[in-house]
Amino acid sequence: MSSDLVASLRRGDRAVLARAISVAENGGAKAQALLERIGPANVSHPVVGITGTSGAGKSTLIDQLVAELRARDRTVAVVAIDPSSPFSGGAVLGDRCRMNRHQADQGVYIRSLSARGGTGGVSAGVDRVIQVLQASPFDLILVETVGAGQSEIDIRGIADTCIVVCTPNSGDDIQAIKSGILEIADILVANKSDLADSKKNVGQLIMAQSLPSNARPIPVLSTIATTGEGVDTLADRLLELCRSERATVANDLRASARRRLAGAVARKLERHLIDAHDDDFEQIAASVHRGECVIDEAAARWVRKVTDSG
Numbered sequence: 001m002s003s004d005l006v007a008s009l010r011r012g013d014r015a016v017l018a019r020a021i022s023v024a025e026n027g028g029a030k031a032q033a034l035l036e037r038i039g040p041a042n043v044s045h046p047v048v049g050i051t052g053t054s055g056a057g058k059s060t061l062i063d064q065l066v067a068e069l070r071a072r073d074r075t076v077a078v079v080a081i082d083p084s085s086p087f088s089g090g091a092v093l094g095d096r097c098r099m100n101r102h103q104a105d106q107g108v109y110i111r112s113l114s115a116r117g118g119t120g121g122v123s124a125g126v127d128r129v130i131q132v133l134q135a136s137p138f139d140l141i142l143v144e145t146v147g148a149g150q151s152e153i154d155i156r157g158i159a160d161t162c163i164v165v166c167t168p169n170s171g172d173d174i175q176a177i178k179s180g181i182l183e184i185a186d187i188l189v190a191n192k193s194d195l196a197d198s199k200k201n202v203g204q205l206i207m208a209q210s211l212p213s214n215a216r217p218i219p220v221l222s223t224i225a226t227t228g229e230g231v232d233t234l235a236d237r238l239l240e241l242c243r244s245e246r247a248t249v250a251n252d253l254r255a256s257a258r259r260r261l262a263g264a265v266a267r268k269l270e271r272h273l274i275d276a277h278d279d280d281f282e283q284i285a286a287s288v289h290r291g292e293c294v295i296d297e298a299a300a301r302w303v304r305k306v307t308d309s310g
């Protein structure tokens with residue numbers, strides 16, 4: 001990496017950006033050195049997570065959203081993470097093709113990452129890649145992740161704002177409510193609203209997000225990603241959220257830093273627990289294995305043990 005690397009990144013030099021992202025993604029000492037030179041993340045470039053089950057229309061929606069944001073003079077970087085194809089380029093290539101029309105636009109940068117076996121639908125490398133992107137001039141950074149179950153929720157630890165995409169007729173919404181994915185949403189999108197039953201879908205989402213356990217009111221928007229219907233409203237809401245975040249910068253930066261730190265701690269802790277063979281952890285894992293204890297209860301038990309003894 002050349003000595004004026006940071007200056008080149010800030011200018012948006014695409015070759016430098018591409019190389020820096022690869023270094024960051026690969027991790028290790030080189031990535032560490034790179035991130036030290038880049039310095040703290042430029043949090044005025046908000047990170048927007050877009051999550052939902054596979055096939056919900058996330059990539060199609062992002063393609064339309066990028067077009068809408070470009071029409072409003074915002075530059076956009078897109079990171080697509082596909083844990084379902086860690087080895088082949090299958091779905092990843094698909095995403096790239098879908099967004100092909102933006103490839104010639106200097107105001108758009110699209111990069112696919114593999115999840116590399118990382119849990120949570122978000123690889124540890126993503127956080128580093130985002131730091132690199134935040135040093136580049138893109139106004140918004142969109143991160144597409146697949147999320148359906150509890151383990152995918154750690155996009156919340158990476159993004160400042162989360163859009164959760166659901167579809168009618170798939171049982172997604174019920175699954176999503178159960179798995180708590182709605183709780184991470186700042187905006188809920190009921191996509192494929194051209195399909196039958198979409199009204200029911202929106203109704204369920206509205207009901208779900210007004211449950212007492214969920215204190216924040218969340219906008220629920222209907223879209224048809226294939227035609228772009230509803231995407232202008234989505235862009236309105238998203239930019240509003242980003243603006244209001246900037247209006248309360250001090251609080252939000254702190255909240256965002258806390259979320260990101262919690263995400264990073266969770267990833268490190270996971271690695272540690274898997275490698276360290278801690279006695280308490282092994283005992284609880286064994287009782288889950290024997291079917292004596294469900295996983296959530298087991299996790300709560302372990303956390304109680306740790307926090308009581310600490």
Ligand SMILES: Nc1nc2c(ncn2[C@@H]2O[C@H](COP(=O)(O)OP(=O)(O)O)[C@@H](O)[C@H]2O)c(=O)[nH]1
Pocket residue numbers: 052053054055056057058059060061191192193194195223224225226227
């Ligand atoms: N009918 C309909 N199909 C859609 C809509 N949005 C996406 N699709 C289709 O759903 C499929 C999956 O879309 P994709 O964007 O790859 O979903 P992802 O896996 O969530 O990224 C594709 O065949 C899309 O053309 C929509 O609003 N209506």
Ligand SMILES: [Mg+2]
Pocket residue numbers: 058059060095144
């Ligand atoms: Mg996709």
